[in-house]
Amino acid sequence: MAHAHATTASDQNVWNGGVAPLGASYGKLMMWFFLLSDAFTFSGLLITYGLVRSSHPAFTGLADAFTFSHDYWPIPEKVFEAVPFLHGVSLPLVFVGIMTFILIMSSVTMVLAVEAGHRMDQKAVEKWMLWTILGGLTFLGCQAWEWTHFIVGTDVATKVTDFVFVNGELTKVTKDVYGANLHINQYGPQDFADFFFFITGFHGFHVFSGVLLNFLIYYNTVTGVYNRRGHYEMVEKVGLYWHFVDLVWVFVFTFFYLV
Amino acid sequence: MAHHSHEPEVVVLPPDKEKIKKLWTVAAILGAITAVEFIVAFTVPTGFFKTSVFVIMTIVKAGYIVGEFMHLKYEAKVLFWSVLIPIVFIVWMLIAFLYEGFQLSDVNFI
Known part of the structure; x- marks a missing residue:
């Protein structure tokens, strides 16, 4: 059993008892356990997606012959193939790939901010935090575009059969559907759209709160709060959160878009 | 509101070149794996093998993010x-x- 002392830069014990359990400060430890619980939440969402998807029939034909239908689960690369400013060009998963690179890059700039914090280099922390915030905002912008495109739909409508009440009688109707929302979906079974909004929305909300936290850290760095405190551990703790957001995206990218 | 007399003397250490180089290496690995995933998505036929490749690559990426970026590998x-x-x-x-x-x-x- 390690009895490590977690100390700050000014060599003060972080935990009042003098000994830090697990060799980490209180805040860092709690951040780890929060992230673990958050990992359970995201796993719940992604695994339920797996359950619902595997309970639907898969499209069995050739990918080229794929059309949108409520009878089978869609192939993601056929749904997500649009890129801004390139209307009508089929570029499967390109935009999501770009978003993935943006998030990985902002993870690197975050870890560079943490490194600068260890060296008490205020200017470098400011620089890297700004890049991280920029990366986060860019990602959010991309997601807003992705959502808009998903909601508005493609140029060609999908014929969807639905049951509606006409004069008090349940009647089968066929209608043209563009795009998707929580009660109609042109791309496939309704669950597909619902999971899209839920999973990417919940992740996007994490990115949004991450950007807010990053801004707070940036503000405190600029005003010299951490210099006066004698350490930049807050950068490290929020950094953990930010990397976690990137980690979740890695899983969303694989299990929602690729598989 | 600046109380300059109360600002502590801060010693700024020089950048740890080796550490920074390592972080960029990890970033390059993450980027490369994502690129390979991209290629696999369009070249390998759908099935158990393809899904397994994706799962393994995702776990490798997760390992790098949690181990290196989140520093868990070096904790107690x-x-x-x-x-x-x-x-x-x-x-x-x-x-x-x-x-x-x-x-x-x-x-x-x-």
Whole structure:
């Protein structure tokens, strides 16, 4: 059993008892356990997606012959193939790939901010935090575009059969559907759209709160709060959160878009 | 509101070149794996093999992010395992739910 002392830069014990359990400060430890619980939440969402998807029939034909239908689960690369400013060009998963690179890059700039914090280099922390915030905002912008495109739909409508009440009688109707929302979906079974909004929305909300936290850290760095405190551990703790957001995206990218 | 007399003397250390180089290496690895995933998505036929490749690559990426970026590899072993061991619940949930999903598929569509 390690009895490590977690100390700050000014060599003060972080935990009042003098000994830090697990060799980490209180805040860092709690951040780890929060992230673990958050990992359970995201796993719940992604695994339920797996359950619902595997309970639907898969499209069995050739990918080229794929059309949108409520009878089978869609192939993601056929749904997500649009890129801004390139209307009508089929570029499967390109935009999501770009978003993935943006998030990985902002993870690197975050870890560079943490490194600068260890060296008490205020200017470098400011620089890297700004890049991280920029990366986060860019990602959010991309997601807003992705959502808009998903909601508005493609140029060609999908014929969807639905049951509606006409004069008090349940009647089968066929209608043209563009795009998707929580009660109609042109791309496939309704669950597909619902999971899209839920999973990417919940992740996007994490990115949004991450950007807010990053801004707070940036503000405190600029005003010299951490210099006066004698350490930049807050950068490290929020950094953990930010990397976690990137980690979740890695899983969303694989299990929602690729598989 | 600046109380310059109260500002502490801060010693700024020079950048740790080796550490920074290592971080960029990890970033390059993450980028490269994503690029390979991209290629696999369009060249390998859909099936168990393709899904397994994706899962393995995702776990490798997750390992780099948690181990290097989040620094977990270098924390106390007790902390490392306290975070890692609870993941078995997720693995169990995954197995149970996918099994259930395929059963539901049989009931609903066959």
